Amino acid sequence: MENLNLLKALVESGCALAVNVPTLSGNQTVIATPEQALRLLQDKYAVYGELMGLSRTDHIEWVASQGSVYCSATTQKGIAAATLPHTTSTDTVSTYSHA
Known part of the structure; x- marks a missing residue:
């Protein structure tokens, strides 16, 4: 004190x-x-x-992480988006749902 x-x-x-x-x-x-x-x-x-x-x-x-931002969304199958390989495929992106 x-x-x-x-x-x-x-x-x-x-x-x-x-x-x-x-x-x-x-x-x-x-x-x-x-x-x-x-x-x-x-x-x-x-x-x-x-x-x-x-x-x-x-x-x-x-x-x-040097300021990296990680996605907090999950896929429709419940997989955390941050654990998926990075891709620009619209097929992969369209499977995301923001719960």
Whole structure:
């Protein structure tokens, strides 16, 4: 609690708690709250996600996949579209249904 009070006092006196969050193009500097700054010591990936508007898991996957977007649709047979080979065939595309 002592550390939190110190960080709050620093912010109230004009200091900013800047965090370099990993992104696709390197790092993005984002201002954290005192509570977020303390949580960096326990789970920095959860705080990174929070600062970027994502969950911990989503932020990790976003950076690891280099920003790739995966289709969340399923085929009429119930197969996840993201697991299918990429194709431009209209026959394959026409079998998708968005449940």
